[in-house]
Amino acid sequence: MGVKILALAGALSLAGCASAQVDAPAATRLTTPEALATPTAPPVARDPADLQVLFWSDGQRSERFRRMEDWFAGLEAAPDPAPRALPAGAPLPEDTAARLRELMDSTNAAGVMLLQDGRVRFEEYRLGFGPDQRWTSFSVAKSFTSTLLGAAVRDGRIASLDDRVTRYIPELSGSAYDDVTVRQLATMTSGVRWNEDYTDPNSDVAQLARYVADHGKDAIVAQMRTLEREAPAGSKWVYKTGETNLIGLLVENAVGMPLAAYAKAKIVDPAGFAGGLFWMTDPRGGNVGGCCLSLRLADYARFGQFVLEGGGEVVPAGWFDEAGRAQVDLGRGYGYGYQWWTYPGGYGAQGIFGQAITLIPSRGMLLAVVSNWPTATAEGNRRKFEAVLGEIAKEP
Secondary structure (H helix, E strand, O other), X not given: OOOOOOOOOOHHHOOXXXXXXXXXXXXXXXXXXXXXXXXXOOOOOOOXXXXXXXXXXXXXXXXXXXXXXXXXXXXXXXXXXXXXXXOEOOOOOHHHHHHHHHHHHHHOEEEEEEEEOOEEEEXXXXXXXXXXXXXXXXXXXXXXXXXXXXXXXXXXXXXXXOOEHHHOOHHHOOOOOOOOEHHHHHOOOOOEOOOOOOOOOOOOHHHHHHHXXXXXXXXXXXXXXXXXXOXXXXXXXXXXXXXXXXXXXXXXXXXXXXXXXXXXXXXXXXXXXXXXXXXXXXOOOOEOXXXXXXXXXXXXXXXHHHHHOOOOOOOOOOHHHHHOOOOEEEEOOEEEOOOOEEEOOEEEEEEOOOEEXXXXXXXXXXXXXXXXXXXXXXXXXXXXXXXXXXXXXXXO
């Protein structure tokens, strides 16, 4: 359900293009403190045709999802010097562990880690992936971007979620985004028309590459300015990766640095990541808000634990209670918060090809999964993991 991502003709690095810091010249707005993030580039030049991620073979995905930094430019944030320990917890009952192993095999999962109260109850790997390697996030990155939005609010760089988007991205003035608030952008309820169908070559998401070719670093704002309103702001939910890229741009404008650098200070170190964070960049050198960071499996789990614990002093008090609550009701107990999907009993982050962090706050429990599904979307696979996690959560 609506978990597509930028992946046409190298479009993993084509999203979110415009300027940063609202009150400074465009050429000097975005800075990357070396202490926070270091620019990286692929070791060899790549044929653009070979960057069409949706068309990689099964074998190519299993290999390349482990080393996206070899294929796309990005920013690297170093690990926390004193990473958070993840001690062993009570192992799962053998029949439950066996079900998870079978599910890993049947869904082509590369890694699964279950934490409860910050302790590891299950951890296994497949597909040549191991604990010291990173795996791409796809749209799981949206929930990281949402967290950085909260951090910018806590830091006073964003005054209110009820501010107009154009206060932070003035280049959108005079467009359908004139009356859209930051909160509506976060919940994907802008009312602006958007088509995220990758089977349609004329869809908005499929046109990103053309806009990059025509507008370079200003591509996303140039494209988003062309969009028309289809409903009053706040009245209709439509999944739009383009708008998460706008959130990333908005945060970068507000804080004056790329998302990866801000994440080093607000997520990587506070959550105690043991491995570095790699986040793809767009043509202006900023990060792709809607996609494409890479972490170790245990660091996805550390992020989930950081969220379960409320984010400390990084985000406003109660931020994750609000962000992980159904701001939009999608029916049957499911919904959408601030770039988090909400489920019966919990909420989580999702990405195509089977990436997920699922949280059950009432049990202090989370499941981090990275995968190489045969197809970009397979809701049946996701529901199977949710079902097993739900059963584990019912343990006395």
